[in-house]
Amino acid sequence: MNTSDAKPALKRGVMMDIFLEDVVEKQIKEIQKVENLRDERDVIYHAIQNYFEKVTKNERITGSTKFEKTNNTSFDGAVDFSHLSNILKNIETDNLIERLPQNDIYGLDGAGIIWIFHNRMLPVKFSLLCLSQMILEQNDPWVDLDDLKKYVQDSAENFVDRLNNFPDIENNFGATTGFPRSFSSIQNTDGSLDNDKTLLSHYRSKKRFSEQFVGRKLRLRQIQNQRMQSERYCIGGACFEMDLIHAKSVYKNNKEQNPDSSSKMKEKIVVTLNERGLKFALLKNNLMDFVYGHSAIKPEKIFSDDEKNFYLNEILPRFEFENNFVRGLIKGGTIESSKYLKTIFEEKYMEFLKIKFPDKALPPHMQSSVTFRIRALVIMARLIEFGIFKKKPGTKSGPYILNTSDGEANQFSEKTGSDE
Numbered sequence: 403m404n405t406s407d408a409k410p411a412l413k414r415g416v417m418m419d420i421f422l423e424d425v426v427e428k429q430i431k432e433i434q435k436v437e438n439l440r441d442e443r444d445v446i447y448h449a450i451q452n453y454f455e456k457v458t459k460n461e462r463i464t465g466s467t468k469f470e471k472t473n474n475t476s477f478d479g480a481v482d483f484s485h486l487s488n489i490l491k492n493i494e495t496d497n498l499i500e501r502l503p504q505n506d507i508y509g510l511d512g513a514g515i516i517w518i519f520h521n522r523m524l525p526v527k528f529s530l531l532c533l534s535q536m537i538l539e540q541n542d543p544w545v546d547l548d549d550l551k552k553y554v555q556d557s558a559e560n561f562v563d564r565l566n567n568f569p570d571i572e573n574n575f576g577a578t579t580g581f582p583r584s585f586s587s588i589q590n591t592d593g594s595l596d597n598d599k600t601l602l603s604h605y606r607s608k609k610r611f612s613e614q615f616v617g618r619k620l621r622l623r624q625i626q627n628q629r630m631q632s633e634r635y636c637i638g639g640a641c642f643e644m645d646l647i648h649a650k651s652v653y654k655n656n657k658e659q660n661p662d663s664s665s666k667m668k669e670k671i672v673v674t675l676n677e678r679g680l681k682f683a684l685l686k687n688n689l690m691d692f693v694y695g696h697s698a699i700k701p702e703k704i705f706s707d708d709e710k711n712f713y714l715n716e717i718l719p720r721f722e723f724e725n726n727f728v729r730g731l732i733k734g735g736t737i738e739s740s741k742y743l744k745t746i747f748e749e750k751y752m753e754f755l756k757i758k759f760p761d762k763a764l765p766p767h768m769q770s771s772v773t774f775r776i777r778a779l780v781i782m783a784r785l786i787e788f789g790i791f792k793k794k795p796g797t798k799s800g801p802y803i804l805n806t807s808d809g810e811a812n813q814f815s816e817k818t819g820s821d822e
Contacts, residue, residue, distance in 0.1 A: 429602050477532045477557035479694025483684055486534050486675075493543045493674060499637050499649040504721065507620065507638050510755060511768050511777075514723030520640040521780045522580035522787055523713060524704055525558075525615045528690070529641055530683040532557050533675060544672040547619075547649065551612035558582050558611060564693050575704050575787075577689060580615070582608040615640045617649065619671060637671070644717050646679035678716055685709045703789045710788040723754045724781060731782075732790065732804065739800040740779060744771065747778035 422430075430445045439445050505513035512518075520526070532554045536545045558581050565571060565578055572578055583591075585604045617639035641647045651669045675683065685708045691697035705713075718725040727750060737743050751774065755764070767773055782802060785791045791802045 426598055429598060433605070476553070476560045477528075477535050479531075479690055479696055481531060481534045481683070482538060483534075486538055487680070489537055489541065490543050490675060490680060493648075495648060497650050499651065499671070501642065501645060502636060502638075504643065505759070507636075507643070510759060510762055510764060511773065513758065514721055514754060515751075515777065515781070516721050516724055516784070517640070517643065518777055518780050519614050520643070521783055523717075523784055524577060524689075524787065525580040525611065526640050526644065526646070527682065527687060527705075527709070528558065528561065528581075529554050529616045530646060530675065530679055531690070533641075533647065533673065533679075534683050537674065543674045544650075544652075545674065547617055547671040547673050550673060551616050554616050555582065555608040555612050559584070559608065561690075561693065568693065571689070571693075571701070575689070577704060579783075580611070582611045613639065617642045617647070617671075617673060641679070642673075645720055646676065646682060646717075647673045648676045649673045682709070682712050682716070685712060705788050710790065713784075713788055723751060727751075727781065728785065731785070735804045737782075737791075737800060737802040740775070740782075740802075741799065743782060743800070743802065744775040744778045747781070748774035751777075 427442075430442050433439070433449075434442065434445050437445070437448070439448065503513070504515065504517065508517055533545060533550055536550055536553055537543055562578050562581050562584050566584070583604065585600060588600050588603050588607070617637055620636040620638050637649050642649060649671055652672055653669055686706060687709065688697060688699065688706060689701040689704050692699065692701050714728075718728060727747065730746075730750075731737065748771070755762075782791060786793060786802075789805055791804055794801050794803060
């Protein structure tokens with residue numbers, strides 16, 4: 403027998419003939435496009451594999467509390483920081499993607515402030531820890547941004563599932579705010595959605611989370627700065643905008659991009675922790691240690707004092723207006739209502755914009771008081787998250803009371819000068 407004529411052995415399988423409604427077909431095509439999959443079969447195959455992994459996970463019992471067992475596809479709450487620091491020692495920082503000012507990304511209503519959808523800092527901390535774990539797993543300081551986003555999505559889903567075992571923590575702190583919504587949460591909120599629409603809503607929630615907090619490539623139409631539109635890549639997202647990670651573009655074979663090359667090889671974006679990001683990741687977080695079972699002590703707050711001080715002294719100064727505005731709030735003490743908070747925010751922000759951008763007209767939506775109210779409340783929400791302010795129990799709109807035992811916050815107000 404001539405072996406060259408032998409046909410390769412076929413894998414065992416089954417041919418399935420199924421009917422899919424138009425809406426499901428559209429959903430499949432959307433997922434195929436977003437995830438860059440080959441065809442409809444590839445979408446269905448990945449969906450089945452992901453679902454199979456989820457339903458076949460083993461469980462472990464700790465005391466009377468049941469947890470899903472984590473595997474190497476998601477963060478488990480433990481990071482070997484000693485090894486991580488060694489990997490990051492000799493990192494090369496040539497040809498980094500430039501960081502844009504907020505107004506070049508979001509326009510005037512993003513100038514000088516943390517973007518409105520980066521409404522909490524725990525997702526930022528969580529994303530940095532996930533990046534730390536991926537660096538360790540790959541033993542390489544540079545991680546593919548797309549791989550990181552998928553890893554963070556899966557890890558965040560696991561983290562939210564774990565938090566659901568501690569309803570008192572969620573009730574006291576609202577720790578899941580900013581994280582992707584769980585499948586059951588979407589079902590409970592809108593029982594009219596069928597399973598397909600619920601799955602799509604869940605997918606979009608995870609994608610939103612990773613793009614807002616981890617990072618995303620900006621489309622040219624999103625970039626306000628004309629000079630930067632000529633660059634190959636510009637990046638947005640909380641971790642990058644807060645200067646906690648570095649990013650650069652490389653070829654798919656991991657060689658660095660040559661700006662003068664006319665090669666058509668596909669490129670990718672890779673990211674790593676910078677010095678400030680590593681410093682923030684290193685700071686102990688009692689809430690995550692407890693949720694992941696690494697500590698038996700129930701947390702009394704979301705962030706430690708060290709993490710709060712890092713936010714005040716290392717992150718806020720990158721955002722000129724918000725830094726000064728927060729300093730003024732701390733100096734002023736109790737804020738009587740959300741209406742008053744909105745009033746002082748609008749007054750000071752309009753003054754800031756007129757000084758910094760005297761020749762630019764305000765976009766129409768900034769003529770609405772709702773715009774200023776939402777931005778002021780988001781700034782306050784982050785201060786409450788760090789325990790700097792607290793809202794009077796049982797009230798919806800204040801007063802917001804300064805934590806008078808917070809000596810560090812008061813020193814921050816004094817150290818940065820008087821409010822203008």
